Amino acid sequence: MAFLDFFRTNRASNNTENEIGGKPEIQEDIFTYKANDYLNPTLHSIDATMDGVYNYLRGDYHNKGYADCLVNSEPKYREDNIEVLLLDLELLIDQTTQKYNEELRDIDFHMQSRSDEGLTNLVSQLGVRKKVIGEYLEKLSTFRNDAINREKTALKIIKSYSKGFQRGLVALSSSQLLNKELENE
Numbered sequence: 001m002a003f004l005d006f007f008r009t010n011r012a013s014n015n016t017e018n019e020i021g022g023k024p025e026i027q028e029d030i031f032t033y034k035a036n037d038y039l040n041p042t043l044h045s046i047d048a049t050m051d052g053v054y055n056y057l058r059g060d061y062h063n064k065g066y067a068d069c070l071v072n073s074e075p076k077y078r079e080d081n082i083e084v085l086l087l088d089l090e091l092l093i094d095q096t097t098q099k100y101n102e103e104l105r106d107i108d109f110h111m112q113s114r115s116d117e118g119l120t121n122l123v124s125q126l127g128v129r130k131k132v133i134g135e136y137l138e139k140l141s142t143f144r145n146d147a148i149n150r151e152k153t154a155l156k157i158i159k160s161y162s163k164g165f166q167r168g169l170v171a172l173s174s175s176q177l178l179n180k181e182l183e184n185e
Contacts, residue, residue: 048095050136053143056092061085061157062164069168078165085157086147093144100133100140107133 046052068081111126146152 046092048092048099050096050139053089053092053096053140056089057143057153057156059157061160062167065161065164065166066168066171067164068161069165070172073169073172078162082158082161085161086150086154089147089154089157090144093140093147097137097140097144100137104130104133104137 046056065078065081068077071077107126107130111123111130114122114126143153147154150158
């Protein structure tokens with residue numbers, strides 16, 4: 001029995017170690033979140049692939065715009081941030097395009113050398129891969145033009161960020177009006 005009591009007292013002492021003033025300690029992350037928890041990943045963490053480009057395009061720019069507005073609500077700040085987002089998209093597209101162009105060069109080399117050896121099945125498989133990469137490069141070119149001209153796919157980023165920024169403006173105005181009403185009462 002004394003042996004079991006030893007474990008019970010250790011549990012009780014561990015519980016009281018976390019108590020402050022008779023109340024258990026509550027971890028900060030239960031009720032709060034850090035601003036970076038929901039923002040887009042940095043460009044360094046995105047793969048330079050078609051999936052990486054699509055993930056960037058699907059990013060949560062609404063919440064990013066909201067958070068940025070709470071930092072600085074100037075319209076110039078909003079426009080600068082939109083420009084940065086589009087430049088990051090262009091950079092990702094350029095990086096992905098370069099990667100696929102390198103892969104095309106490798107495929108061309110392998111197709112030539114395997115063709116010389118008479119490996120027609122392998123050459124045809126490489127030809128299919130080359131066609132897929134060519135389609136990726138066409139799509140990347142379209143995305144790049146959209147980002148430069150601020151249309152189609154780039155509009156998703158622009159509109160989402162702008163709406164979030166506007167929501168932040170509403171939140172700032174509402175909080176300032178509520179504070180004034182409380183001060184007047």
